[in-house]
Amino acid sequence: PVIIMDIKDCFFSIPLDKQDSKRFAFTLPSVNxxxxxxxxxxxxxxxxxxxxPTICQMTVAAAIQGVRKDNPTAVIxxxxxxxxxxxxxxxxxxIVAMEVI
Known part of the structure; x- marks a missing residue:
């Protein structure tokens, strides 16, 4: 059996450190x-x-690391x-799916 999951808004679920937030600043001009x-x-x-993408990949890998360790026979x-x-x-x-969630 197989389950496929998609993490909703994955990128937007990863918070930036407050000190790094200023590095992601942008400016929008007003109309006219x-x-x-x-x-x-x-x-x-x-x-x-x-x-x-690299940060997302690393974050998800870290989040599911424990599930992989607890379920060595499962494929994740x-x-x-x-x-x-x-x-x-x-x-x-x-059981594996509930641990991932």
């Missing part, structure tokens, strides 16, 4: 420059940044925010 431009800072991992594969779980029996697969 009617008022000063507004400056914003990301507080979570933004999509599109060069290292975001992940790529970014997608997970594939497989186990010998449906009952064991359900």
């Amino acid at each position: 420059l009617q008022e000063p431009a507004r400056r914003y800072q990301w507080t979570v991992l933004p999509q599109g940044m060069k290292n975001s 594969l992940h790529y970014m925010d997608d997970l594939l779980l497989s186990a010998e029996t449906p009952e064991k697969l359900e």
